[in-house]
Amino acid sequence: MTATDILQGEVALRNLSKSYSLNGQSLPVLRNLSLNIRGGEALAIVGPSGCGKTTLLRLLAGLEPADGGQVLIDGQEVSGVGTERAVIFQEPRLLPWLSVRDNIGFGLELRGQPRSAARERAERFIRLVGLAGFEDAWPRQLSGGMAQRVGIARALAVQPEILLLDEPFGALDAMTKLTMQEELTRIWQEQAVTMVLVTHDLEEAIFLADRVLVMSRDRSAPRLIDIALPRPRDRSHPDFVDMRRQLMAQFGLH
Structure with missing residues (x-):
């Protein structure tokens, strides 16, 4: 190849x-493991x-x-x-002092994106995971499923391959x-x-x-x-x- x-x-x-x-x-936990994972x-x-x-x-x-x-x-x-690579854990580990929008945009800002651009991109992924209308909600106001949707959106917003x-x-x-x-x-x-x-x-x-x-x-x-x-x-x-x-x-x- x-x-x-x-x-x-x-x-x-x-x-x-x-x-x-x-x-x-x-x-020993893993021994000589070889594996190919196809793209996509x-x-x-x-x-x-x-x-x-x-x-x-x-x-x-x-x-x-x-x-x-x-x-x-x-x-x-x-x-x-x-x-x-982006990781999603069993617990979404949201930052309690940030809104849904800002939790999703947080990683983008850490990577140097302007706050306005990060918030705009966060809006796109809020819609993708079905949380439109909850942009300004706090983590404590979310159900477990909603919080995990935020975690997924946050991971995807940074455009990982994996x-x-x-x-x-x-x-x-x-x-x-x-x-x-x-x-x-x-x-x-x-x-x-x-x-x-x-x-x-x-x-x-x-x-x-x-x-x-x-x-x-x-x-x-x-x-x-x-x-x-x-x-x-x-x-x-x-x-x-x-x-x-x-x-x-x-x-x-x-």
């Missing part, structure tokens, strides 16, 4: 390894607690260093955080979670970003992802499963139900 063949937002992991120290001993695709990462899902996401985000291996974005090795999400809807009630999954699908399709999502919810992974990376606690090689279902996806369709059954079988569930 030549440089001109590389899609924007393409990620390559090469022999990525990470260990932590526990009681004076080295505990949605990849979900699933697995039991402690299998390394969030560690992998943090390495992709540059929030901590790997012990070995490489992370390449668009063919270039990266280390540390970068403007081409959106990294760590259990973004884990704290939401069931109905709000379903709504936000549909909204995230719409936003991902409109913005054409690469999306990497960590989730414990197998149905969420099937609904959102093009492929699912299945990780395990025994550090065996993760398995990649294609989600060859048309969009929009119907959770009640037999093919969706069958895919959920297949994914559950990866964990010995029925």
Whole structure:
């Protein structure tokens, strides 16, 4: 593949390894993981607690260093955080002293955009995430789902190539979670970003992802499963139900 063949937002992991120290001993979390994430695709990462899902996401985000291996974005090795990546956590972590508009524009101002331009761009993403009319609301006035919409808008406003999400809807009630999954699908399709999502919810992974990376606690090689279902996806369709059954079988569930 030549440089001109590389899609924007393409990620390559090469022999990525990470260990932590526990009681004076080295505990391996990732061992020589290699993976290609296509530009513009949605990849979900699933697995039991402690299998390394969030560690992998943090390495992709540059929030901590790997012990070995490489992370390449668009063919270039990266280390540390970068403007081409944005992270959304389970808690939206909004600044309580700023309005919705100013929370979304905050990152743009940090990057040197004039306040007027940042606010104008924030307005666009307020509309994108369905919060028109709440521009001047304070974080304390928002529901959990609305606050997470602000977090998504704030991440997208800085125009990342890659959106990294760590259990973004884990704290939401069931109905709000379903709504936000549909909204995230719409936003991902409109913005054409690469999306990497960590989730414990197998149905969420099937609904959102093009492929699912299945990780395990025994550090065996993760398995990649294609989600060859048309969009929009119907959770009640037999093919969706069958895919959920297949994914559950990866964990010995029925």
